[in-house]
Amino acid sequence: MENPVKIALAGEGGQGVQSVAGIMVEAANDSGKEALYIPNFGVEQRGGVSVAFCQIGDEKIGSPKFKKADLVIALSDRAVRRTRQYADQNTVYLYDASIKGVEDGLPQEAKKVMAIPALEIAKKELHPRVFNVIIMGAAIEATKIVGMEQAKKAVEKRLGYKFVQNPKLRELNFKALEEGAELVRAQEA
Amino acid sequence: MSMPAVELEAKTQRKQAKPIEGVKKVFMTGNESVAWAALAAGAEIMYGYPITPQNEIMHYWTRLAPRYGKQFLQTEDEISAGFTTCGGVLAGKRAFTATAGPGNILMQESMSMAEMLRLPTVVIVQQRGGPSTATVIYSQQETTLTCFGGNGEGLRIVYSSSSHQDLFDYTIKAFNTAWKYRFPTFVLGDGYQAKMRESLHIYDPAAKGIKMEKTVPFVGQEGMPGVDRAPAHLRNTFNTEEELLEVITGYVAEYQKIAPEIIEYEVIETADAEIVLVAHGIVARAAWAAVRALRNKGVRAGFFRPITLRPFPAEQLRKAARTAKKLLVAESAQGQLLKLVQEALYGETVPIATYLMPGQGITAEELSDYVMELRSNKTNREGGSR
Amino acid sequence: MTVVPNMPKAWRIETKPHKFCPGCGHGLVLKALGEAIDELGVQERVVFGCDIGCSLLSWDFFNADTVQTHHGRTTPVMTGIKRARPDRICIAYMGDGGGYAIGAQHLVNAATRNEKITVILANNCNYAMTGGQMAPTTLPEMKTETTPYGRDVEETGYPTQGPEMVAAITGETAYSARGTVANLRQLKNYLKKALQNQIEERGFSFVEALSACPTNWSTNAKDTWHFLEETMPKYFKIGEVKVPVKEAKESNTSQGNHTKQ
Numbered sequence: 001m002e003n004p005v006k007i008a009l010a011g012e013g014g015q016g017v018q019s020v021a022g023i024m025v026e027a028a029n030d031s032g033k034e035a036l037y038i039p040n041f042g043v044e045q046r047g048g049v050s051v052a053f054c055q056i057g058d059e060k061i062g063s064p065k066f067k068k069a070d071l072v073i074a075l076s077d078r079a080v081r082r083t084r085q086y087a088d089q090n091t092v093y094l095y096d097a098s099i100k101g102v103e104d105g106l107p108q109e110a111k112k113v114m115a116i117p118a119l120e121i122a123k124k125e126l127h128p129r130v131f132n133v134i135i136m137g138a139a140i141e142a143t144k145i146v147g148m149e150q151a152k153k154a155v156e157k158r159l160g161y162k163f164v165q166n167p168k169l170r171e172l173n174f175k176a177l178e179e180g181a182e183l184v185r186a187q188e189a
Numbered sequence: 190m191s192m193p194a195v196e197l198e199a200k201t202q203r204k205q206a207k208p209i210e211g212v213k214k215v216f217m218t219g220n221e222s223v224a225w226a227a228l229a230a231g232a233e234i235m236y237g238y239p240i241t242p243q244n245e246i247m248h249y250w251t252r253l254a255p256r257y258g259k260q261f262l263q264t265e266d267e268i269s270a271g272f273t274t275c276g277g278v279l280a281g282k283r284a285f286t287a288t289a290g291p292g293n294i295l296m297q298e299s300m301s302m303a304e305m306l307r308l309p310t311v312v313i314v315q316q317r318g319g320p321s322t323a324t325v326i327y328s329q330q331e332t333t334l335t336c337f338g339g340n341g342e343g344l345r346i347v348y349s350s351s352s353h354q355d356l357f358d359y360t361i362k363a364f365n366t367a368w369k370y371r372f373p374t375f376v377l378g379d380g381y382q383a384k385m386r387e388s389l390h391i392y393d394p395a396a397k398g399i400k401m402e403k404t405v406p407f408v409g410q411e412g413m414p415g416v417d418r419a420p421a422h423l424r425n426t427f428n429t430e431e432e433l434l435e436v437i438t439g440y441v442a443e444y445q446k447i448a449p450e451i452i453e454y455e456v457i458e459t460a461d462a463e464i465v466l467v468a469h470g471i472v473a474r475a476a477w478a479a480v481r482a483l484r485n486k487g488v489r490a491g492f493f494r495p496i497t498l499r500p501f502p503a504e505q506l507r508k509a510a511r512t513a514k515k516l517l518v519a520e521s522a523q524g525q526l527l528k529l530v531q532e533a534l535y536g537e538t539v540p541i542a543t544y545l546m547p548g549q550g551i552t553a554e555e556l557s558d559y560v561m562e563l564r565s566n567k568t569n570r571e572g573g574s575r
Numbered sequence: 576m577t578v579v580p581n582m583p584k585a586w587r588i589e590t591k592p593h594k595f596c597p598g599c600g601h602g603l604v605l606k607a608l609g610e611a612i613d614e615l616g617v618q619e620r621v622v623f624g625c626d627i628g629c630s631l632l633s634w635d636f637f638n639a640d641t642v643q644t645h646h647g648r649t650t651p652v653m654t655g656i657k658r659a660r661p662d663r664i665c666i667a668y669m670g671d672g673g674g675y676a677i678g679a680q681h682l683v684n685a686a687t688r689n690e691k692i693t694v695i696l697a698n699n700c701n702y703a704m705t706g707g708q709m710a711p712t713t714l715p716e717m718k719t720e721t722t723p724y725g726r727d728v729e730e731t732g733y734p735t736q737g738p739e740m741v742a743a744i745t746g747e748t749a750y751s752a753r754g755t756v757a758n759l760r761q762l763k764n765y766l767k768k769a770l771q772n773q774i775e776e777r778g779f780s781f782v783e784a785l786s787a788c789p790t791n792w793s794t795n796a797k798d799t800w801h802f803l804e805e806t807m808p809k810y811f812k813i814g815e816v817k818v819p820v821k822e823a824k825e826s827n828t829s830q831g832n833h834t835k836q
Contacts, residue, residue, distance in 0.1 A: 022386070025216075025386060026216060029216040029388055030216075034387070034388065035216070035386075035387065035388070036385055036386065036387045037385060037386045037387075038381060038384055038385035038386070039384060040326070041241070041242070041325070041326070041384055060352075060474075061387065061474075062474045062475050062477070062478030062552070062553040063471065063472075063474055063475040063478070063550060063551060063552045063553055064381045064385045064471065064550065065381070065550045065552065066552055066554075067552055067554060067555065068554075233659065234658060234659050236655060236658075260658060260659075262654070262655075262658050264651065264654075264684070265680050265681065265683075265684035266680060268648065268651070268680075268681075269648075269651040269654075269680070269681055269684070272644065272645070272648045272651035272652050272655065273651045273652070273654050273655030273658070274655060275644075275652055275655060276651065276652040276653065276654060276655015276656040276657075276658070276659065277655045277656070277658065277659040278655075279642060279652070279655070279656055280655070280656045280659035280660040280663070281659075281660070282659040282660075284655070284659065298645060298648070299645075299648070302644065302645055302648075306642075406660070407640075407642075408622045408640035408641070408642060408656065408663075409620075409622050409640055409656070409660050409663045410640070412619070413618065413619045413638075414618070414619070414637075414638045414639055414640060415587060415638030416638075420587065420635075420637065420638050420639055420640055420641065421640040421641065421642075422634055422635040422640075422641050423634075423641065423642045423643065424631075424634040424635075424643040425643060425644075425645075426627075426631055426634070426643060
C-alpha cells in the first residue's frame with residue numbers, strides 16, 4: 001500500500017469507530033511509525049456518521065484529511081453512503097456483511113470490495129461489545145500497518161485496567177483481533 | 190485568613206513541581222499539547238469560555254492545573270475571558286485564554302485594550318469555519334481577524350502553527366515573546382490541529398536551554414503609591430489627537446524595530462524554483478508534501494511558509510519570489526494570506542496563482558495536481574486561480 | 576500661603592482639582608470612597624478600575640494603582656486581577672450604563688460567582704459622557720436625548736433595580752446596598768462595609784450611589800438637589816438590600832430601611 005497508508009473508518013455513534021481508530025494509531029506510534037488520526041466532531045458528527053481518518057507512515061504525515069483512502073471500512077448503511085467518496089481504484093473497501101440494500105452505494109471501481117461478517121461473529125461467537133475490535137483486526141490485516149503482537153499491546157495499554165478486574169476480557173479482545181484478521185485472510189485467499 | 194502551615198507547604202510544593210522532566214515523546218491531540226505547553230511555560234492562570242474546537246485545552250488545563258498549583262476561571266463569555274486575561278496579566282501573571290470563531294470576534298475588544306496598554310496577553314486560537322457559526326471543524330478564515338482585529342493597527346504578534354510540535358513550541362515561545370516585547374501574542378492553530386492526534390516531543394523549557402522571561406506586575410506592586418513610589422495609572426483613553434498620535438507612533442516604531450527579531454519563516458528549495466508554493470499553518474504541510482511529490486516528478490517546485498503572520502516575513506518572501514517564475518498561494522480562506530503576500534510583494538512582477546478553499550482542508554495531492562494543471566496552461570489567463 | 580482643602584489621604588493631590596463637571600456627583604462618591612479607604616487603612620493594597628463614561632475621568636484620581644478599561648468591562652478586569660492576586664483590594668468603578676447595560680452580563684455573573692471584588696456604580700439616570708442619552712436607570716417620563724418626549728415605559732421598560740437584582744442572585748456572604756451622594760456619611764458607611772466584606776474575603780460587594788448630573792439634566796443647583804433627594808429615591812430606595820449572613824446574625828440593627836420583596 002501507499003506510504004502513508006490512509007484509512008477511513010466509518011460507523012454509527014456507539015459502534016466504537018473512534019476508539020479503535022485511537023488504539024490502532026497508538027499501536028503504530030508505539031512501534032516507531034508516524035501516525036495521525038483525526039475524528040469528525042461536533043455538529044458534523046451529531047446525528048450523522050462518525051468517521052475516523054487515520055494515516056500511518058514512515059515520515060511525518062502531511063494534511064490530516066485526505067480525498068482517497070487505501071482502506072475504507074463502513075459499518076452501517078449510512079456509513080457506506082458517506083464513505084463512497086473516499087474510494088477509488090486503489091482502495092480496498094470493507095463493509096459489514098449484515099448491511100443490506102447498499103449494493104448500489106458500493107464503489108464498483110475499488111480495487112477490492114469485501115463484505116465481512118464481523119457483526120455476526122461478534123454476536124454469535126464472542127460478544128457484541130468487541131465488534132469494533134474485530135474491525136481493528138481486519139484493518140491491520142488488510143493494511144499491515146502493525147503486527148498482531150503490537151496491536152495486542154496497544155489494546156492492553158488502553159483496556160488493561162479492565163483486564164485486571166476481569167482477565168477473561170483480555171482473552172475475548174485478543175480473540176476478536178485474531179478473528180478480524182482471519183476474516184480478511186479468508187477473503188484474500 | 191491564614192492557611193494552615195501543612196496546607197501552605199503542600200501548595201508551595203505543587204507550585205514548584207515541574208510538570209515535565211526533560212524531554213518526552215508523546216502521542217496526543219493538539220489541544221492537549223497546548224495545555225502541557227502552557228504548564229511547562231509556567232503559565233499561572235487560564236481564563237476561558239467553552240467553544241469548539243478549543244474546549245479540550247480547558248479540559249486538560251482544569252485536570253492538570255491543580256496538581257501544579259495553577260488556576261482556572263470559567264467566565265460568562267469571551268468578552269470576559271479576554272478582559273479577565275488582561276486582569277491576570279496586569280497582576281503580573283503568565284495568564285492566557287483560548288478561543289475560536291465567534292469567540293475570537295468577541296475577544297478582539299479586550300485584545301485592542303491589550304494593544305493600547307501593551308499587555309502581554311497570550312491567546313490560542315483554534316480556527317473554525319466562518320463567517321458566523323459556520324462549522325466547528327476547521328478553516329484559516331481567522332487570519333485577518335487575529336492579525337488585525339480591533340480598532341487599531343494590528344500591533345500584535347501572531348504565530349501560525351502547523352503541527353503539534355509547533356503548538357507546543359510556539360505556545361511556550363508566545364509567553365516569552367509577549368512578556369519580552371509587551372505586545373499581545375497569539376498562537377493561530379485550527380480545528381484540525383486541535384482535534385487530531387500525532388506525535389511530538391514535550392519538554393521542560395530549561396532542558397532545551399529556554400529561559401522564561403520574567404513577569405512583572407503592572408498594578409499591585411509593593412509600597413505605598415504616592416509615597417514610596419508613583420501610582421500606576423494606566424489608561425487607554427486620550428484627550429487629544431496629538432496625544433494619541435504620539436503614543437501610537439511610538440508603538441509602531443517600536444514594533445517595526447523589534448519585528449526582525451520576531452519574524453520566523455521556513456523556506457525550502459526556492460533557489461531554482463519555477464513555482465513557489467506559499468502557505469501557512471496546517472496547509473503548509475500539504476504544500477510541503479506537494480513540493481516533495483513534484484520534485485520527485487522533476488518539477489522544480491519550492492516552498493515558503495510564514496510562521497509569523499504578524500509581523501510578516503515580507504523581505505524574506507520578496508527574496509524567494511524574485512527568482513521564481515510563479516507563486517502559488519494556497520489557503521483554507523478566500524484570500525486572507527493572499528492579502529499579506531500581495532502587500533509584501535507590492536511592486537514585484539512575479540505572477541501569483543491561487544488555490545483558495547474557504548473552510549475546507551487542502552491535501553498535498555490536490556495541490557500537486559493543480560500545479561501540474563497550471564504547467565499545462567489549462568488554467569486561466571493571469572496567474573491561475575481557484 | 577495656599578489653603579489646601581481637606582481631602583482624603585488616598586486622593587492624589589497632583590491631579591486635583593478633578594476633571595468632573597461642576598455639580599457632578601462623581602467627586603462626592605469618590606470622596607466617600609477615599610475616606611472609606613483611609614479609615615480602613617487599605618490604600619496600599621487597593622487596585623482601582625474605572626470604566627468608560629464619565630467614570631473614566633477617575634483614572635488618575637487616587638494614589639492607588641489604577642486601570643481604566645472599556646465600557647462595561649471593569650468588572651472582568653478586576654475579577655481577573657483579584658483571581659490572580661487575592662491579596663489586593665480590587666474596586667470596579669462604573670456608571671449605570673456600564674453596569675446595567677453593556678456590562679450587565681459581567682455584573683450578573685460576578686455577583687453569581689460571589690467574586691471577592693467590590694463594584695461601585697454611580698447612578699445618574701443617563702449616559703452622561705456621550706451627551707445625555709437614555710440609560711437603564713432613566714426614570715419614567717424623564718426626558719433625555721434619545722427619549723426627547725420622555726421615557727415611555729411601555730416601550731423601554733422601567734429603571735433597573737441594581738442592588739435588588741444583585742442581592743437576588745449573589746451569595747449569602749455578599750453585600751449589596753444603595754446610597755446617595757445626598758447623604759455622604761451613610762454612603763461612606765456602605766462603602767466601608769462593602770470593602771470590609773472584601774477585606775475579610777467573604778464575598779461580592781456592590782454599592783450603587785445615586786448621583787447628580789446637572790450638565791445633562793439641565794438643572795440649576797436647587798433643581799439638581801431636588802431631583803437627587805426627592806425624585807430619584809421614589810424609584811431607587813436607599814438602604815442596604817443584602818448584608819452578609821454572618822453580619823446579619825451578629826446584629827439586626829444593620830438591616831437597611833428597605834428589604835427585598
